[in-house]
Amino acid sequence: MPDRAAPLPISKYHQVYLVLLEQLQDGRHAEGLPGELELARQFDVGRVTVRRALEQLAQEGRIVRENGRRARPAPRPAQASRGASAASPSAEPLHGLLANIVSVSRGTTVKVIEWRAIDATPELAQALQLREGEKVRKAVRRRSTAAGPLSHITTYVPEALVRGFGRAELARKPILELLQESGVQPGRAVQSVSARQADVKVAAELQVPVGAALLWVRRLVHDVDGRPVQLLHGLYRPDRYEYRMELSQVGGIEARIVANEILS
Template structure:
């Protein structure tokens, strides 16, 4: 059974809030009606849901403002990308090799490359100061079947100064990082779900509200310095992860651990 329209709008807006897409206020009701192609009552129900969860503050006759949450205390090893303490994590062996392979076997369209100032979320993830310069690059990868993924990457400007739009259109960004002198060490990745908003829907050739595979990936160099933060959205009908698990431990305390991973796309 499909989700009600207001709930789809609510989910998309909640994701956009989480990503820091709005500076200090949410677009007005008329703008949201045009964005999602829905009636005002639908937008209002979505905003009421966000307000009831304490994510926005609504005052009649004024802008709908964002509510900035108090900073949560750091938990062992959890950074800006770490997720909740109970969220399962997997050590994805072979991840970096698979990413380069995918980059070499797909075509890419560069949507945007610009040097911007780091937002709070970007600064925390890359361990920079708020407002430090970073390169933001937006690309859409495709296979012969059509659009596959919508990728946004953030790289510290001092690292990204050696590559731009032309280079990003020709090579996977991991190869460009290594050519810039970065010795890639490891990656931390979280995988969740996201409903397509109007921008993602247009660029990935899906309907607004379509479920997408959402990936956040933080790449570190061999000195444990974050060098790239990625937000990726993949069409699940064209992209899958395969993870092989093995049982380890004693008879009384066996657990599943990851053994291998491959990324498949069509």
């Protein structure tokens, strides 16, 4: 079998650029990006490398830079979020996939990194159909298998749906299962799978280098009445996580995820 061609190396400044771009797209750094020296320390690169990455983000209109002030995210056009919503993939019913997700989650151990109420950003308010500033419960967790860290998951749930469970319950059960126990009936989900790079915090939790390629899953779960009840952003180590989809000749789709020692 012929050897596969080795991937072209990514320059350090472009790695920094990609990670910062992903963070900006996720709505982070709303109060301003860290300074050049702090970013250089986080990414373990020179200040010139950081400056070049910031310059590219500024040229693309992603950030605004002013002398004597920290760079901050550029204002987004009012139509931007609506356009992104219109391009979302069509929703698929959960059913077997939901059961598979919960089953795989039960086979992992959980570290609860964060569990707190936050004000809904414009992006969260749109996704969860809330008013901007309305309370949302944010959970950040790391899941691990016997092979080691598997995923870094950030979940947002309307505060009104968080009843009777907290950090202790999050360490034992998936949020979807906890929501079901509190009376929520999941109906369908819109899910997309892409790729992201590990930033400093995620890299430390998943035990990978900063800038390492990760699988990125965005899942918006609705209840049987069509109301959004959970928004999930998940980052997964590709050596320990696999998403499989079988397409039958008659048009049926069977999807499942795999996370176990076989993939390590």
